[in-house]
Amino acid sequence: MECPHCQSQKTIKNGKHHHQDGKAVQNYLCKGCNKRFSERTGTPMSRLRTPESVVSLAMKMRSEGMGIRASGRVLEKSHVSIMRWEQKLAEHSQQWSPSAPTGGDVTIEGEEVYTRVGENLPPSESKGWTVTFIERKSRYWIEAKAGFKNTKLFAKATKTAWQWSKASQYIRWFTDGERRYAQQLWQMASVRLKSTEVSREYGHRKVWRHGLEVAIKIKSSQGNRRVEWLKPEHPYTAISDKSDVHANHNEANNSALRRRCSAYRRRQNLYAKNTEGLQRAVTVQRLVHNWVRPHVGLGKNKTPAMAIRLFHRPVSMLELLSSSGFHCLTN
Ligand SMILES: [Zn+2]
Secondary structure, three states: OOOOOOOOOOEEEEEEEEOOOOOEEEEEEEOOOOOEEEOOOOOOOOOOOOOHHHHHHHHHHHHOOOOHHHHHHHHOOOHHHHHHHHHHHHHOHHHHOOOOOOOOEEEEEEEEEEOOOOOOOOHHHOOOEEEEEEEOOOOOEEEEEEEOOOHHHHHHHHHHHHHHHOOOOEEEEEEEOOOOHHHHHHHHHEEEOOOOOOOHHHOOOEEEOOOEEEEEEEEOOOOOEEEEEOOOOOOOOOOOOHHHHHOOOHHHHHHHHHHHOHHHOOOOOOOOOOHHHHHHHHHHHHHHHHHHOOOHHHOOOOOHHHHOOOOOOOOOHHHHHHOOOHHHOOO
């Protein structure tokens, strides 16, 4: 067993401790750094004495749309415990958020979803916004960032989505809304062409990276929709058809989000009253969506993580809770 603190292989077994259901968890001592750890260190289950079967059930209830209090009542656990478990899983989300495979072909859809959070504030003052990015074909949910609707929120989510997708060869980047949201992407993803790379007739020297095209969908007050491509594309990048830009799978994703994530359904929401609560719930939702729950539209028993070729099989809720990332799962 490798030491999670110093990566030394010189570790020895050091007794066991037990969960409430009697299940033994192996402890270790590292001869390299003298620290103790257990087989659960570095996983969401670390330092919990509740059986993982109970925590797993709680997370399943939550990801099927049950509220925190209702889940607690069914399992005869306090709602504070449920929140803590959810928090622990959310804290490990990085281990389940690898980048897109190198050389692929992705369509990124970005959008904002609104929910009522805390007091009854007008939408412009509410913290109940979530910026989501999904990959269209695989339905892989790249990012969900909750907070105030402002440039900072969108900039953060944009950065994550770009980091996720940039190893892909072809990237179609379609978002709803305002032009300013693409500014962040332009800074990260534009290149300067050499005079030898492009003829004078092309008229642009600073362009999107090769393979990347960026369009926004604008809804006018009359309800008309139009597509606007932002900034010049690289001269060798083919541009998509407008109907491709309009095709929107995010809307289906949003309705699933509302159905399965209780934080998005409530009018009076006790636990999504702060951004942290909303972020926690939506992060768990995202992990379950990507790794655990097969998606009907993808074919038999296929998760989004499988569809985008990050992993070869669905991951169980137990594995999500008791391992430190998909790369630690052997079979
Ligand atoms: Zn060590």
